[in-house]
Amino acid sequence: MEKRAHISGWTLPLLLILPQMAITVIFFYWPASQAIWQSFLREDAFGLASEFVGFENYVSLFEQPEYYRAMVTTAIFSSLVAFFSLACALLLATQADKNIRGGQAFKTFLIWPYAVAPAIAGVLWLFMFHPTLGTLSKPIKAIGIDWNPMLNANHAMTLLVLSATWKQISYNFLFFLAGLQAIPKSVIEAAAIDGAGPLRRFWTVIFPLLSPTTFFLLVVNIVYVFFDTFGIIDAVTGGGPAGQTTTLVYKVYADGRLGGDLGGSAAQSVILMIIVIALTAIQFRYVERKVQY
């Protein structure tokens, strides 16, 4: 797409674009290239000298069992959160799409958790499920489960999934609702005339027509779980117990800050960048297809 009419002159546009360029170069390209460069270096224990070690940081990264564990944790965490938040949001959106009275009020009450910071969401859920004082821990303990997310890795992961899902439902709900409202009513009426009941109409007509939205949300949710849940993890578990809820992003942070292994941390950053770029590329391919559709 191009504009037919233009304003002439070179200096003015260059001046206009300068602030964004300067900030982008200083805070994006420079640090990103530093990360790539550092991932090939090894610093000595005092951070005084560094030598070029090639792919050694990457090799030693893939020799760490902790790194594989972080990968598995991330995979489990993202698939659970993506599945539950998409499923709950879709259920709520289909109900809100029905012509019911007070639909707008329900919508308002369902979308505001988007505004809650991930770290705060984590604190809220930690308080609710706190092993000694949590309001909802008592019923869990009453049925005989020794609930303790501070010590039990499965309980910790459950708590993380719950808070991350809670926070993400509102976002998915909004997009599903928009997607549902974009489906022409005539298509659904035609299916109804053909004798398809509500459930059948949902699975054979509505759900397939909604698939672009679902796919888009799936990618967005995975990116969300990768990066935005950092605050939840740091506030609720701090990566524990015993590193069992450390995701890839959390490990970059923990290794660089607490361990001081900048080369290894940089190598992890580079791998994350590759993952994000791949995810974004997938998303853009899909967006192009949607335009044709």
Place this chain on the structure above:
Amino acid sequence: MVENRPFAQFMAYLTLALGVVIVAFPVYLAVMASTFDTATIINGNMPLVPGDQAAENYNRTLLYGGMHARQPVGGMMFNSMIMALGIAIGKILISILSAFAVVYFKFPFRKTAFWIIFITLMLPVEVRIYPTYKIVADLGLLDTYTGLVMPLIASATGTLLFRQFFMTIPDELLEASKIDGAGAFRFFKDTLLPLSMTTIAALFVIQFIYGWNQYLWPLLITTKSSMQTIVIGIKMMITTTDALTEWNVAMTTAVLAMLPPVLVVIFMQRLFVKGLVETEK
């Protein structure tokens, strides 16, 4: 409505009501906790109706802070507000100017410039966290508002949004304004800016929430407790040794931290939805 099924209607209400309850319950608990003293909460039998300590809790939290983070939460909220406003306004400012340049001018390396900005969409701050930290430290910007805001306003979202919007503005407007003898600045101020107001407002709402909720970046670059934002302040209040956590102060802080962005979503819902849907395209 395709058909009228009272049962389906009933189920819709039930599901939605259940959804609202589940969504609201954690926040309800936090609000309740902010009305009790620590002892009531610690013994694990906190009632589900408000207590009488609300005034005391909010007063103490806002003005003095907790036992562990001896920083008045009022100050933290001020820091968060500066950061959120700085990010929102900064992003709008630099991106509307660069979008104006990219759409309305022809200059060398225009496409390159656009791509250089565009690619930054793919790199959230989390993946380049330590090198960015080092640069900010080298520039002497640790513990400053500039250091909090600057690295986060560099992103392509705003530029893409404005570019998309400018493309929908008919070319005739520029031609007419040229005939009237208006220069680039007049065209921007008198034609483009008034037309962009809704887009600006929508972007502001989204970026304000984004800025207010930042966690990792302020956690790294603030060392002085007087520079802490409220979202990281709350983490300091929850100590690992449970017995020492002042849950009433922590939950009061949580409620205060949620208030500004939630109010923005509720009262500017239309702009919020517009901003959310359009920045993700």
